[in-house]
Amino acid sequence: MKIYRINMSNLSSTIEEVPDEWRLMGGRALTSAIVAKEVDPACNPLGSKNKLVFAPGLLTGTMAANSGRLSVGSKSPLTGGIKESNAGGTAAQRFAKLGVKALIIEGIPPGDKYYCVHVHKDGVNIKEETELLDKGNYEVIKTLTDRYGENTGVMTIGQAGEYKMSAANISVKDPKGHIRSAGRGGLGAVMGSKKIKFITLDDNDGAGIEIADKEAFKNAAKIFNKGLLSHPVSGDALPKYGTDVLVNILNEAGGLPTKNFRRGNFAGAEKISGETMYDTIMERKGDPTHGCHVGCVIRCSQTYNDKNNKYLTSGFEYETIWGFGAGCEVDDLDIIATADHECDDIGLDSIEMAVTMQTAMEAGVISFGDGPGILKLLGEVKEGTPLGRILGNGASFTGKAYGLTRVATVKNQAIPAYDPRSVKGVGVTYATTPMGADHTAGYAVTANILKVGGFVDPLQKEGQIELSRNLQVATTFIDSCGLCIFVAFAVLDSGDVAQAMVDMVNAQYGTKSSIGDWFELGRTTLQTEKEFNRAAGLTSKDDRLPEFFSEEVPPHNAIWDFTNQELDSVLPF
Amino acid sequence: MRATVKLFAQLRAGRFKVEEIQIPEQTRVKDVVEGLDIPPEEVAICLVNGHDTGSESVIQNGDTVALFPSIGG
Numbered sequence: 021m022k023i024y025r026i027n028m029s030n031l032s033s034t035i036e037e038v039p040d041e042w043r044l045m046g047g048r049a050l051t052s053a054i055v056a057k058e059v060d061p062a063c064n065p066l067g068s069k070n071k072l073v074f075a076p077g078l079l080t081g082t083m084a085a086n087s088g089r090l091s092v093g094s095k096s097p098l099t100g101g102i103k104e105s106n107a108g109g110t111a112a113q114r115f116a117k118l119g120v121k122a123l124i125i126e127g128i129p130p131g132d133k134y135y136c137v138h139v140h141k142d143g144v145n146i147k148e149e150t151e152l153l154d155k156g157n158y159e160v161i162k163t164l165t166d167r168y169g170e171n172t173g174v175m176t177i178g179q180a181g182e183y184k185m186s187a188a189n190i191s192v193k194d195p196k197g198h199i200r201s202a203g204r205g206g207l208g209a210v211m212g213s214k215k216i217k218f219i220t221l222d223d224n225d226g227a228g229i230e231i232a233d234k235e236a237f238k239n240a241a242k243i244f245n246k247g248l249l250s251h252p253v254s255g256d257a258l259p260k261y262g263t264d265v266l267v268n269i270l271n272e273a274g275g276l277p278t279k280n281f282r283r284g285n286f287a288g289a290e291k292i293s294g295e296t297m298y299d300t301i302m303e304r305k306g307d308p309t310h311g312c313h314v315g316c317v318i319r320c321s322q323t324y325n326d327k328n329n330k331y332l333t334s335g336f337e338y339e340t341i342w343g344f345g346a347g348c349e350v351d352d353l354d355i356i357a358t359a360d361h362e363c364d365d366i367g368l369d370s371i372e373m374a375v376t377m378q379t380a381m382e383a384g385v386i387s388f389g390d391g392p393g394i395l396k397l398l399g400e401v402k403e404g405t406p407l408g409r410i411l412g413n414g415a416s417f418t419g420k421a422y423g424l425t426r427v428a429t430v431k432n433q434a435i436p437a438y439d440p441r442s443v444k445g446v447g448v449t450y451a452t453t454p455m456g457a458d459h460t461a462g463y464a465v466t467a468n469i470l471k472v473g474g475f476v477d478p479l480q481k482e483g484q485i486e487l488s489r490n491l492q493v494a495t496t497f498i499d500s501c502g503l504c505i506f507v508a509f510a511v512l513d514s515g516d517v518a519q520a521m522v523d524m525v526n527a528q529y530g531t532k533s534s535i536g537d538w539f540e541l542g543r544t545t546l547q548t549e550k551e552f553n554r555a556a557g558l559t560s561k562d563d564r565l566p567e568f569f570s571e572e573v574p575p576h577n578a579i580w581d582f583t584n585q586e587l588d589s590v591l592p593f
Numbered sequence: 594m595r596a597t598v599k600l601f602a603q604l605r606a607g608r609f610k611v612e613e614i615q616i617p618e619q620t621r622v623k624d625v626v627e628g629l630d631i632p633p634e635e636v637a638i639c640l641v642n643g644h645d646t647g648s649e650s651v652i653q654n655g656d657t658v659a660l661f662p663s664i665g666g
Binding site: 251252253254256257258260261262263264265266268269272273274285290294295320337338466469470471472475477478479506509575576 | 603605610644663665
């Protein structure tokens, strides 16, 4: 495989051999290794010394189920630390089929011109772009699909990326031409700083994927695939209800953060639940079951139509619905779906923006419960008004602008949809992951609430440190394989599925490593990320939740009660 | 004795979302599941007043019992 490298300072590109040290890396392990090696940790994330790295996972492009995820790495303008942001869509598999192990973009062009990049079997073309500037992601994807044909990958930034906002994401075209996002950490702003509006990918006549032992790979892939389909969560619940099935259980368990984390349950929960969403989708002739990339067997995504049975949004996730819903005390699923559509179109992380809206409500910019007000404020972000530019830089920035202390962020990144006081394991992850508050970095909701991979009482401290640590290490490996995080349900519950995952990697790369050996890649990646963060100026004081979490949260009156020493023991390296 | 029973996801099919039921003292969660003709293996999570209790737990007057199949996201 090759490394494609683009220098935007002089609009040049090279194709490089993959150094030995990166051969057995992919996805997050690789983007973090490249960023750590090549980016000055003290640099300005929007300056010429930062780089933007795209990498498919170790297994991406193969027949392994759910292996088509993309990792995007950089120094984050939101957290000031290292970032790996992960997305579905059709880009990762095209990189893999082109034999591109990573695309590294460095430098900033002189002048005000914007560019587009086309990635193909012989390298890249960089051209000036004028037509699609200031356009939203839906129009960009539609125009490029018309221009280059259905079979072209697209990664694009909306207006938010052009404004270099810290909540800006990178949108990736999915198999239906809708949008998946490398959402977290403001990497759309980094792409905007490099003056790249979009990147297209043509994988025709690519070098393809080499597999050392095809038979062994095929056998392991069969076990893995079957394991995902036979697990009740990935085989049954996720395809039907999507991730929004979590609204009701978090509400019942008292862990659904409501009114900017004041309560753990929401009177309007049923109206925004996965069950209601499923009925609404069926009634409006939408599609409840759809995969974000080819080869996904879980297919948790969906197409959500409006009242006139016209497309409104897709990839409509629990965390977004929680944030604009319970978090803002809005119980209208259509308004939340419109907010999701707008975030996708403008190119905004819907978790960051949902918590930003809660913060704006806290500040009195609009009132809690004001759904139309949310849409109006998103319009301000799209227009780039002064207020819009405050909001588009995320919850911490907005909180600071209004002098607030009740701002739910860690390392300036918004805390998602599970109250850390009543789902304590995921709270430990929010505090300690090098990424800033991120539920996917160590999804302890599994053992705390869903009874997958054992049970650890969500309201007690016991067992949470170890749970979060083990999940963070395992997740980093899963992210490095290019696998969807939802394979974890079957991997955690079945030793055979976990073994099959590792057997596939061994068969592809001709290695004979154990599960423990491969998980070591997860551990060393976390270590690399923490070292980068330290050199960037982050300390253990950044591995803490905001002070207001020492308040009790009803209904269980749970508090955040981990000591600093306990938090520092989670990733002690 | 009275208790509120809430069902979620696939457990609602052919049953209900929420109902108040009359039960004798010493009724356990598993007795409620059986009374609703829900195969026990279909219930993965039982919450009584928001606490994960397991199916052997005895229901008190006024309790809310929430039953879920295997779900995740």
